[in-house]
Amino acid sequence: NGIVGKSEKIKNILRTLDHVIESNVPVLIQGESGTGKELVARAIHFNGPRRLKKFVAENCASIPETLLESELFGYEGGAFTGAATHGKKGLFELADGGTLLLDEISNMSQEMQKKLLRVLQDGVIRKVGGSSTIKVDVRTISASNRDLKELVEKGKFRVDLFYRINAITISLPPLRERKEDIPLLVDHFFRNISRDTDTRLREVDPE
Numbered sequence: 111n112g113i114v115g116k117s118e119k120i121k122n123i124l125r126t127l128d129h130v131i132e133s134n135v136p137v138l139i140q141g142e143s144g145t146g147k148e149l150v151a152r153a154i155h156f157n158g159p160r161r162l163k164k165f166v167a168e169n170c171a172s173i174p175e176t177l178l179e180s181e182l183f184g185y186e187g188g189a190f191t192g193a194a195t196h197g198k199k200g201l202f203e204l205a206d207g208g209t210l211l212l213d214e215i216s217n218m219s220q221e222m223q224k225k226l227l228r229v230l231q232d233g234v235i236r237k238v239g240g241s242s243t244i245k246v247d248v249r250t251i252s253a254s255n256r257d258l259k260e261l262v263e264k265g266k267f268r269v270d271l272f273y274r275i276n277a278i279t280i281s282l283p284p285l286r287e288r289k290e291d292i293p294l295l296v297d298h299f300f301r302n303i304s305r306d307t308d309t310r311l312r313e314v315d316p317e
Contacts, residue, residue: 137154147255170218252275252276
C-alpha cells in the first residue's frame with residue numbers, strides 16, 4: 111500500500127498493522143503533517159475485512175465548524191438556509207459497512223466532540239433537522255498532527271472521546287528520524303514516475 115521503509119520504526123508500525131487490520135478497534139494515528147497518516151489508514155482498510163466497502167476520508171480542519179455536523183451526519187431537506195430540498199447523506203452514512211478517516215480531529219470544537227462521542231457510543235446518527243435515527247456500522251480511524259493526550263491535559267480535547275478513539279495508537283515518525291529509508295523512497299518514486307522504456311534508474315548524488 112505504498113508504505114516504504116526498512117528502518118526499525120517502520121518495521122514496528124508494520125507489526126502493529128498486522129495486529130489491527132483484522133480487528134474492528136478504533137485506531138488513532140498521530141504524526142506530523144506529511145508523515146503518511148492517510149496512507150496508513152488506507153492500508154488498514156484495504157487489507158482488512160471491510161476492504162470491499164467504502165473508505166471515506168475527511169479533513170476536519172478544512173470544514174467550517176458550522177458545516178461539520180451536516181457533513182458528518184447529513185441533513186434533511188430545508189434544514190437550514192441553502193440546504194438542498196432533498197437533503198443529503200453524511201459521511202457516516204456513506205461509509206456504512208466501511209471505514210471513515212477523521213483527519214485532524216483535534217480541530218473539532220468541544221460541542222462537536224460531544225456529538226461525535228454519542229455517535230461512536232450508540233452507533234446511530236441523527237441528521238441535522240431530522241427527528242429519527244439511522245443505525246450505521248462504521249470503523250473509525252482518527253488522525254492528528256497534534257498530541258491529543260497533551261490537548262486532553264490542557265482541557266482542549268474531551269478525555270472520554272480520547273479513550274473512545276484510541277484503542278490503538280500508531281505514531282508515525284518524521285523522515286528525519288528514519289533517514290535510512292530515504293534511498294528506498296527515492297527508488298520507489300523513480301519507479302513510479304519513470305517513463306523510460308528500460309528499467310534503469312537515473313542515479314542521485316548522495317549529497
